[in-house]
Amino acid sequence: MEARIDSIKQKLHAQGYKLTPQREATVRVLLENEADHLSAEDVFMLVRDKAPEIGLATVYRTLELLTEMHIVEKINFGDGVARYDLRADSDKHHHHHLICINCGSMSEIKEDWLGPLEEKLEQEYGFQVLDHRLDFQGVCAKCQSEQATN
Amino acid sequence: MEARIDSIKQKLHAQGYKLTPQREATVRVLLENEADHLSAEDVFMLVRDKAPEIGLATVYRTLELLTEMHIVEKINFGDGVARYDLRADSDKHHHHHLICINCGSMSEIKEDWLGPLEEKLEQEYGFQVLDHRLDFQGVCAKCQSEQATN
DNA sequence: TTTCCTGCAAAACCTTTGCAGCAAC
DNA sequence: GTTGCTGCAAAGGTTTTGCAGGAAA
Numbered sequence: 603m604e605a606r607i608d609s610i611k612q613k614l615h616a617q618g619y620k621l622t623p624q625r626e627a628t629v630r631v632l633l634e635n636e637a638d639h640l641s642a643e644d645v646f647m648l649v650r651d652k653a654p655e656i657g658l659a660t661v662y663r664t665l666e667l668l669t670e671m672h673i674v675e676k677i678n679f680g681d682g683v684a685r686y687d688l689r690a691d692s693d694k695h696h697h698h699h700l701i702c703i704n705c706g707s708m709s710e711i712k713e714d715w716l717g718p719l720e721e722k723l724e725q726e727y728g729f730q731v732l733d734h735r736l737d738f739q740g741v742c743a744k745c746q747s748e749q750a751t752n
Numbered sequence: 753m754e755a756r757i758d759s760i761k762q763k764l765h766a767q768g769y770k771l772t773p774q775r776e777a778t779v780r781v782l783l784e785n786e787a788d789h790l791s792a793e794d795v796f797m798l799v800r801d802k803a804p805e806i807g808l809a810t811v812y813r814t815l816e817l818l819t820e821m822h823i824v825e826k827i828n829f830g831d832g833v834a835r836y837d838l839r840a841d842s843d844k845h846h847h848h849h850l851i852c853i854n855c856g857s858m859s860e861i862k863e864d865w866l867g868p869l870e871e872k873l874e875q876e877y878g879f880q881v882l883d884h885r886l887d888f889q890g891v892c893a894k895c896q897s898e899q900a901t902n
Numbered sequence: 903t904t905t906c907c908t909g910c911a912a913a914a915c916c917t918t919t920g921c922a923g924c925a926a927c
Numbered sequence: 928g929t930t931g932c933t934g935c936a937a938a939g940g941t942t943t944t945g946c947a948g949g950a951a952a
Contacts, residue, residue: 620926622932642917657934662917680828682942683916700879711877715869720888727861728893729850737885738870743878770951772907792942807909812942832917833941 606633613671627652628664632674632688639677639685639708677735679708702742704749709742756783763821777802778814782824782838789827789835789858827885829858852892854899859892 610629611621621629631648632640640648646661665686668674675687679701698711720731741749760779761771771779781798782790790798796811815836818824825837829851848861870881891899 618931620931622925624933655934659918659935660933663932666918676830678828678830680826680834684830700873700877702879703882709877716886719865723850723861723888727850728896729852729888729890730892730896731888731890732853733889735885735887735889736866738873738879738881739883739885740879740881742880746878746880768906770906772950774908805909809910809943810908813907816943 603633610668610673613673614667617671619667619671624649624653624656624660625664625667627656628661629668629673632668632686636688637710639679639687641683641685643683645686679737698736699738700742701737701739702745703739704741704745707742707744753783760818760823763823764817767821769817769821774799774803774806774810775814775817777806778811779818779823782818782836786838787860789829789837791833791835793833795836829887848886849888850892851887851889852895853889854891854895857892857894 607621607626607629614621614625627649628645630652631645635648638644642658642662642665645665646656646658649656649661665674665676669676669686672689675689677685677687679685679699698713698715700709700711702708716734716736720734723729723731757771757776757779761776764771764775777799778795780802781795785798788794792808792812792815795815796806796808799806799811815824815826819826819836823839825839827835827837829835829849848863848865850859850861852858866884866886870884873879873881
């Protein structure tokens with residue numbers, strides 16, 4: 603935990619930014635909720651517990667800064683709010699989402715299934731892939747068994 | 753063209769909805785610009801040429817209706833506006849996007865590369881896949897050659 | 903008549919921006 | 928003292944909603 607904070611602090615310093623108390627509180631919230639996909643509002647409410655005087659605009663500005671630094675990833679599931687994920691320490695992110703259209707739950711798959719596809723893309727289309735995003739919509743196992751019960 | 757309008761008309765009628773002149777104008781715009789990913793505002797401006805008295809709210813309501821009927825797909829590239837794509841006549845959509853981070857161009861790949869992955873998902877995770885979305889971010893061939901020139 | 907649909911305007915919503923004050927170096 | 932950061936409030940942009948009128952069955 604502290605090591606990751608330090609690592610982020612150094613990344614910011616390398617670009618001339620400071621890890622202010624507000625920014626640190628925001629980063630800690632992201633670290634403590636790494637499994638979730640928090641919206642800016644979510645982050646704001648959680649940060650408030652640690653730093654009650656913080657403003658929503660600062661949270662937005664921090665999330666934008668972290669996105670630019672590739673420390674977090676801004677994702678959009680189509681519900682009108684942006685969500686933010688801490689990136690793994692590796693530069694590329696390799697996780698996919700399973701979104702249940704019944705209960706709304708979202709789970710992650712950490713495997714990378716797209717390596718061969720990316721090679722194909724570069725060869726056949728001349729497109730240099732830097733990142734990708736893969737989401738599946740469907741019905742999760744839990745909802746399937748509940749539907750079977752009814 | 754007329755056949756596809758008819759097909760959509762029947763889908764609507766099957767659910768008790770009418771294909772009003774405003775809705776038809778909207779559908780025609782989508783059909784005529786199938787290659788693009790139009791925002792609601794884009795659709796609105798194009799529809800206006802055919803039906804000048806139409807309101808933006810009606811376009812939104814129509815696009816929402818068509819989305820619910822699975823006639824169009826609402827997608828979100830993270831720029832803050834929803835975009836709408838006509839779905840192919842087959843129920844599943846199988847195209848992927850290549851988004852160039854340099855020039856912003858977007859091209860489509862119509863192949864379906866994910867069939868095997870979806871089977872794997874159903875078997876290993878018990879997740880019933882209904883749809884998916886796959887986008888790649890990177891640098892397109894054109895921008896790569898321009899960068900090489902500089 | 904009853905139901906659905908429309909246009910307009912207002913509201914809601916998320917996000918960004920302007921600005922004055924503050925903190926750090 | 929300069930620079931960057933913050934909080935607040937206001938503005939911005941997209942999308943939704945309320946409502947009265949209109950069209951269709």
